[in-house]
Amino acid sequence: MTRNQWDKLDDISLFSLEKSKNSRQPNLFAVLDQKTREDFASKCTPLMVDPGKPLLFQGDEHTRSYLIEDGLVRTFYVAQNSQEITQGYWSEGDLIGGPDVLGGGVHVRSATASRRTRVLSISGAALKELADNHPQVSHWIIDVLRFKLRWLSILFQIHGTNCMEDRLVRILLLLADNYGEPTNAGLVIKYKISQADLGTLVGASRQWTNKKLQLLRETGLLAFENRQIILRDPAALRSHAHLLTNGPPPAPE
Secondary structure (H helix, E strand, C coil), X not given: CCHHHHHHHHHHHHCHHHHCCCCCCCCHHHHCCHHHHHHHHHCCEEEEECCCCEEXXXXXXXXXXXXXXXXXXXXXXECCCCCEEEEEEECCCCEECCCCCCCCCECXXXXXXXXXXXXXXXXXXXXXXXXXXXXXHHHHHHHHHXXXXXXXXXXXXXXXXXXXXXXXXXXXXXXXHHHEEEECCEEEECCCCCHHHHHHHHCCCHHHHHHHHHHHHHCCCEEEECCEEEECCHHHHHHHHHHHHHCCCCCCC
């Protein structure tokens, strides 16, 4: 495979979520009609979860899933050495649970609230009944699981093929694509994600993550305000990631 072919493959695979119109998990509240929404709500239990409190534990029997109405949830895997590996952040309209959302099996990851979060709790049996009776719900479940598979595939590719600094840059781009809000200063990741949590998402220590974030700030690619990360120029940051992986383009002959 030529260098040019590798470059194209890199752009397609590692940035496919950013280029997709469906770069956010499908929002149930946006796809259901009023009657189906009422049926769904009638089978749910509303809960308020304080920051740091768990929603589910890795290894526990899967009995319920959670639909986020407002807030932020971090999902993560705990390795045998007790190291936490963050797998994603989820907010309004996102489904937490799975892959066995219809019940059965055990949770393959844990989830905690990163801020005060309001969720709708629903059993696997109730979700299956809704899916059987409402095509909108069954189609939404398929889209949710498809999105999660693509998201985890992107993370797997990033962790498997990129240097640590490249991972950090690409993770920042993915977070900005999901949670970025345009401002005069740049694209702000609206949620306050700690450097320790960002490090576990990248697979690095908090100290290393802090050092690299500061270097990116000094180069003018990032800024920080009120504990929020600002991508000053996402296109330039993407080019920086491409350079980290592929090196500079060959000099003209």
